[in-house]
Amino acid sequence: MKLKPLLSVLPFYNVSEPLGDMEISHLEADSRKVGDGGLFVCVKGYTVDGHDFAQQAVSNGASAILAEKPMDTSVPVIHVESTQRAAAVLAAAFHGNPTRHFPLIGVTGTNGKTTVTYLLESILNEWGRKTGLIGTIQMKIGQDAYPVNNTTPDALLLQKTFQQMQKDHVDTAVMEVSSHALDLGRVHGCDFDIAVFTNLSQDHLDYHKDMNDYLHAKSLLFAQLGNTYASDRKKFAVVNDDDPASVVLRKSTAQHVVTYGCEPSAQVRATNIELDVTHTTFTMETPVGSIRIDSNLIGQFNVYNMLAAGAAAISAGVPLSVIQQSLKQMKGVSGRFEPVHGHTDFAVVVDYAHTPDSLENVLETINGFVENNVYVVVGCGGDRDKQKRPMMASVATSHADHVIFTSDNPRTEDPNAILADMTSGLTGDGFEVIEDRNDAITHAVQLAEKGDIILIAGKGHETYQEIGDIRYDFDDRNVARQAMQVYAGH
Ligand SMILES: CC(=O)N[C@H]1[C@@H](OP(=O)(O)OP(=O)(O)OC[C@H]2O[C@@H](n3ccc(=O)[nH]c3=O)[C@H](O)[C@@H]2O)O[C@H](CO)[C@@H](O)[C@@H]1O[C@H](C)C(=O)N[C@@H](C)C(=O)N[C@H](CCC(=O)O)C(=O)O
């Protein structure tokens, strides 16, 4: 593509030399990956500054540089205010604004994003639509899955993926939109049709200054509905009416607002809720009729996730009977309240709860069913929100009979320092610390007796333990299964 007309999507820029009719073959922000004819985008990162790699990018074949300052290189430099922001809209234009060609549903909120996107995928597939999915576990185009590094990828990968979805005839894409992505502008240039909000509670205060700053990042998804990159399709903001943060989100959009919740004021509402250990049933009352939902997903929080998915699906025009059928068939989401089966007279559940609120929700659900004791194995991630550590520890000890604190991706931090942050404010003897996660899980299995439930929280679908910058193979489900085999029937 010719560079000069591509740059016309930017508001202002300066060039170090005339561009003539220069072509660029791709956009790339990593100097190690750029090839012949690429436009190298210099991004100031958290660890290094991409501007320092411009020369390497040129040696590797870059034809031009997008930068935030004048640079001394042998190729033209395009100077902009923010390379990250510019790269997002350039990438969208370079790939033909793919999200204008199919509906895009974005899901944001502290907890439940992955679950809601999988519920929507399942509903849309039941409706006969080919879907694209982007989120924490993986990216999918139809049934083909691809690995991911981030819940919401950077703008260059994101737009490239959307173009591939368009080529592969995806009818609707569903994606998780993290607060980091919104704050860093990874989704500028996306044409969202439906923005869904799940809930707001504490997380990521390592990144966001405070809860207001965090909420403001979330609100950007709603402010972006119907932006300059948008098609003329109808836009909807779908918000959780029972969460006070929705007041701010409703004010952030000029588009149609659809509310869901359990209170009478919600447009899409759950009534006659029945929660049990294997099933959840409730009536979903909507502006277009009512359906009885019978689902394998467990817990009150999943009623909210189903309402969110249902409200978004109705906004997309999906018939109620399709929603009902799909929610009945859906088995669950990998690593979310996932039972580990073994020949034991106690139960083991693996869950991705890694915030105080999600841990509390999951433990309240378990306490509603358990016949005997509740055991929890839990830790907190390194290089992440430190404020949530004592909060999660206190939620665990106040909702369980015995807690084993252990490591969860210590990354570059000392695992024992993370555990000290968690436990230093605790009193009583209802907990112990076993730093090695394998040993902690095995110990919980050794302790458990008939009618007990062990919750292994925090890592869910993850298949690694990140220590330093190395990811070692580790899967809570496999470790628990092995321990259960050894101790079965004791
Ligand atoms: C804090 C953060 O968001 N970091 C993201 C960021 O990495 P970074 O800022 O450390 O990048 P960097 O290594 O300093 O590099 C800066 C630039 O120099 C370039 N570079 C670097 C080295 C070199 O030799 N040549 C070169 O060109 C890099 O390609 C990059 O463009 O840019 C990377 C590439 O896009 C991201 O993968 C990375 O996410 C890391 C993995 C991360 O953990 N992010 C978390 C905090 C995050 O974003 N999480 C949210 C969801 C959280 C949730 O699930 O709730 C998410 O959306 O994933």
Ligand SMILES: Nc1ncnc2c1ncn2[C@@H]1O[C@H](COP(=O)(O)OP(=O)(O)OP(=O)(O)O)[C@@H](O)[C@H]1O
């Ligand atoms: N609606 C909800 N409200 C509160 N907690 C929830 C809700 N849905 C799920 N959870 C809890 O949060 C955990 C993570 O759920 P899920 O992966 O769907 O959220 P997420 O928002 O995608 O998380 P992440 O930010 O890590 O991507 C679940 O394992 C469960 O414990």
Ligand SMILES: N[C@H](CCC[C@H](N)C(=O)O)C(=O)O
């Ligand atoms: N994707 C989220 C959740 C990570 C969950 C937990 N296992 C951890 O490593 O902290 C994050 O990066 O903050």
Ligand SMILES: [Mg+2]
């Ligand atoms: Mg997720």
